[in-house]
Amino acid sequence: MNEFTLHADTAYKLAEQKAAQYFASLFTQVKNRSYAPALTADFHLWKKSHIHHHSWLSFFSRNQRNPGSADYHRYIQWLNYTGKLNDYLDRSISYIYMRDLGKALDSPDTQNRIQRMVADIKDQLIPSGAAGGQTQPDMLNLAKLYRWAQKEGVETATIWVITKLKTVSANLPVEMNPEQAQRKLIKIIIGVVMHVMEEMEDNLAPAERALRLDEAIRLGYSYGLTYPFIDDLLDSAVLTTSEKEQYSRLIRQALLSGIVPELGEWDGEKIPLMEYVHSELREAFEYIKNHQRMETQKSFFERSYVFFHSQEIDRAKNLSHDGYTNEELYIPVILKSSSSRLIVRSVISAPLDDGFDHRTFYYGLYNQLADDFADMSDDMLGGAVTPYTYYLKYREQRNDLINPFEMYWTVISHLLHNVFHSDPKTCEVILDRVINGLKRSKERLGRDKYNEIMEIFASGSPEFKRLVNRMVHKAVDVDFFDKLLRDQLLNTLRNNRKEKEEFHDTIKTVREVINSQLLIPKPERMQPMKELLIDAANYSLEGDGKRIRPVLTWVMGVREYGLEPAEIVPLLRSLEYMHTASLIFDDLPSQDNASTRRGRETLHQVHDAATAELTGLFLIQKATEEQASLRHFDPKTVLALMQYSAQKTGDMCMGQAMDLHSKGEELTLERLNEICFYKTGIAFEAALVMPAMLAQVKEAEIAALKKFAYHAGIAFQIKDDLLDQEGDQLLLGKPVGQDTGNNTSTFVSILGLENARKELWEHYCLASEALCELPRNIAFLKHLLNYMVNRNR
Numbered sequence: 001m002n003e004f005t006l007h008a009d010t011a012y013k014l015a016e017q018k019a020a021q022y023f024a025s026l027f028t029q030v031k032n033r034s035y036a037p038a039l040t041a042d043f044h045l046w047k048k049s050h051i052h053h054h055s056w057l058s059f060f061s062r063n064q065r066n067p068g069s070a071d072y073h074r075y076i077q078w079l080n081y082t083g084k085l086n087d088y089l090d091r092s093i094s095y096i097y098m099r100d101l102g103k104a105l106d107s108p109d110t111q112n113r114i115q116r117m118v119a120d121i122k123d124q125l126i127p128s129g130a131a132g133g134q135t136q137p138d139m140l141n142l143a144k145l146y147r148w149a150q151k152e153g154v155e156t157a158t159i160w161v162i163t164k165l166k167t168v169s170a171n172l173p174v175e176m177n178p179e180q181a182q183r184k185l186i187k188i189i190i191g192v193v194m195h196v197m198e199e200m201e202d203n204l205a206p207a208e209r210a211l212r213l214d215e216a217i218r219l220g221y222s223y224g225l226t227y228p229f230i231d232d233l234l235d236s237a238v239l240t241t242s243e244k245e246q247y248s249r250l251i252r253q254a255l256l257s258g259i260v261p262e263l264g265e266w267d268g269e270k271i272p273l274m275e276y277v278h279s280e281l282r283e284a285f286e287y288i289k290n291h292q293r294m295e296t297q298k299s300f301f302e303r304s305y306v307f308f309h310s311q312e313i314d315r316a317k318n319l320s321h322d323g324y325t326n327e328e329l330y331i332p333v334i335l336k337s338s339s340s341r342l343i344v345r346s347v348i349s350a351p352l353d354d355g356f357d358h359r360t361f362y363y364g365l366y367n368q369l370a371d372d373f374a375d376m377s378d379d380m381l382g383g384a385v386t387p388y389t390y391y392l393k394y395r396e397q398r399n400d401l402i403n404p405f406e407m408y409w410t411v412i413s414h415l416l417h418n419v420f421h422s423d424p425k426t427c428e429v430i431l432d433r434v435i436n437g438l439k440r441s442k443e444r445l446g447r448d449k450y451n452e453i454m455e456i457f458a459s460g461s462p463e464f465k466r467l468v469n470r471m472v473h474k475a476v477d478v479d480f481f482d483k484l485l486r487d488q489l490l491n492t493l494r495n496n497r498k499e500k501e502e503f504h505d506t507i508k509t510v511r512e513v514i515n516s517q518l519l520i521p522k523p524e525r526m527q528p529m530k531e532l533l534i535d536a537a538n539y540s541l542e543g544d545g546k547r548i549r550p551v552l553t554w555v556m557g558v559r560e561y562g563l564e565p566a567e568i569v570p571l572l573r574s575l576e577y578m579h580t581a582s583l584i585f586d587d588l589p590s591q592d593n594a595s596t597r598r599g600r601e602t603l604h605q606v607h608d609a610a611t612a613e614l615t616g617l618f619l620i621q622k623a624t625e626e627q628a629s630l631r632h633f634d635p636k637t638v639l640a641l642m643q644y645s646a647q648k649t650g651d652m653c654m655g656q657a658m659d660l661h662s663k664g665e666e667l668t669l670e671r672l673n674e675i676c677f678y679k680t681g682i683a684f685e686a687a688l689v690m691p692a693m694l695a696q697v698k699e700a701e702i703a704a705l706k707k708f709a710y711h712a713g714i715a716f717q718i719k720d721d722l723l724d725q726e727g728d729q730l731l732l733g734k735p736v737g738q739d740t741g742n743n744t745s746t747f748v749s750i751l752g753l754e755n756a757r758k759e760l761w762e763h764y765c766l767a768s769e770a771l772c773e774l775p776r777n778i779a780f781l782k783h784l785l786n787y788m789v790n791r792n793r
Helices: 003-032 035-049 056-060 072-081 085-099 108-125 142-152 155-171 178-199 206-224 226-235 241-257 268-290 294-315 326-347 354-374 376-382 387-394 404-419 424-445 447-457 462-474 481-518 528-541 548-560 565-587 609-628 635-661 669-695 699-726 747-771 779-790
Strands: none
Touching: 003 294, 003 326, 003 354, 003 404, 035 404, 035 424, 035 462, 072 085, 072 481, 085 108, 085 354, 085 424, 085 481, 142 155, 142 206, 142 747, 155 178, 155 206, 155 268, 155 747, 178 206, 178 226, 178 326, 178 481, 206 226, 206 268, 206 326, 226 241, 226 268, 226 294, 241 268, 241 294, 268 294, 294 326, 326 354, 326 387, 354 376, 354 387, 354 404, 354 424, 376 387, 387 404, 387 447, 404 424, 424 447, 424 462, 481 548, 481 565, 481 779, 528 565, 528 609, 548 565, 548 669, 548 779, 565 609, 565 635, 565 669, 609 635, 635 669, 669 699, 669 747, 699 747, 699 779, 747 779
8 A cells, every 4th residue: 555545545534534523413413403493593683684575666666676587687787776786796705705715704804805806796797887787797708708818917828728618518428418517617717716816915916916827727627627527427327337437446546646547448439538538637637736835735635535535435325225324325425525625725735724624624515415405306316315315215214314404404503603603794695595595496396396395304393494484485685696607607508509509500501502502504505715614613612611701691691681592692602702713813833832722632733823813713703793693682782792892802812912922021910910801801801791781781780790800800810820830631621831831921920829829819809899899699600700719620
């Protein structure tokens, strides 16, 4: 037995002894039902602030009615309008300080910090001078998140973690609920960042603050991975029983040895998932280990082992086994619920804090019992053993079993009076949370099912039961901001997944429609040279193009402006003809001298340079011909569109000329932005503006579309430059490193990889902010922008 194993076993036995002592104390209080009189007195004081008697005049005050939290924007505005927002944020932040940071609310310093955070959040929610406020929390908006990162100087870490989160979501099977995995990860990252910020001195230098926040983001992600990649994976049906045992041994070995072992042999279908999970966990494990101070490393491994081992004991329980003792049901729960948050301070190498350890140890069980009550139906269906599911199944056979709801109230009473010493603010916040949790359960289950469950778990004191039921029915002002964010985050992640699927389905469907209409037909009795040009044009058009521009035009024209699909087909063809012509010219030996395009030989390789040049000119003329056939629209509008198209074609030629004449020069960023816009951004602009012109929308909307196109086009080009350095040639369909070989200035050559990524996200933010100026919410453009910056081809 090595040193790590000895320390781990000793640490677990000591933790188990402490948990057993805590359980024994709680068991005595449950038997005596001492919680009932104590909490009855607490509730009688508490209800003065939460049960109001309204006059008949209040029924006429429609503006005072709670709109419900389903509409985030309206709910926040209502809280502000009614003067409830300060108290709402105060109890919410106070609860987070207790639960996540292990703080005592009777500390003046803690209260000052809470009030500062309340003021900061309120400023974000209700900007001064703003008529409407925001439509969603900043943490759900990547552009706003990146703006925060810029302010704090942690852009690199933020780009890194955004990429990591997207990769996690993409790699997890649906059985593991990728949205929940992302939500947990985000929650833990925020928690770790908050911990680190709490440990910072007020006069810390900006550079040092940025360094610590950078580490906090990476540590938060690294620690947070344990939830989806260990807990959720072992709880899910993705792995077989023997595979779970194999995986558990691997995790245990890593914690006991301090070294992540090799993955080992796995079933063929599981190999991609397990290789990804193993790679990410190993990277995370090494990052945390390397950021431990010598004096905190032992604590980190010990607490991690206690957490893992207690979960393993709990996970091994079988609901069909009728002989578990109360100690066997509760002690592992006490251990895992306390150690999960105790680990956080070890992860960030925070100094020892006996007060934090004491409060967090006792707080964990309250939080776990509340979560288990909320998850009881799902746990019962899944056959999971919790104090609630076990009591539900065996309560009639085992009169020795503790009623977990009575244990819940006992833990709350113990917390309020023995741990937090009857502090009034703490009593207020925890009782708010308790009633909020029961209200949410009642809403989720429905009144009848909730009442049925409460009859089973009703405490032995009828008066206390009636009091609690009255509080759940009557009490107001018990909502919490973190619950609102949780619901919003889940809804946003689910909606994003649905919208993303619709986005890809739309691209696929419309792309097929465009491809079917794209090829140029051959008229009868044509000249051989014309047949050659048509064949050459069709060769280029048949390549595996993304068709982003005509797809974008179709979505804007048909979905947003209500134009008839068949009537805008000529416009779709013209856009792809223009784009394909520009690619033919770009690839010529006199320009980029490319050998591959869209996964095939370039046109001048198949024919010759002269034929390629003529084919490009032919396609430009075909584009003009297609635009002239938009006969279902106002002639003046079509003429204006053709004039706009001709101007933009000229601008694109100028952009290519600027690019060619700049080869070998060291360009400034401003000059490169200009070239990039004329080469790439104008094509996106045209795809957006042309359908808007046909729909005759207002000039302000066209201006916002142009701004979006400008920044989205530059973001697209920066991503191209990054892919030219880092991409996969098989996925790209063209050689990588082409720009370097052509001595072409790119965003990467001017800025370097890291700063090019930052510039990409700057333009992402500017494009996102331009979307906010549009009079309509166009989900497709949001996902198009996300596709542009996250694509791999």
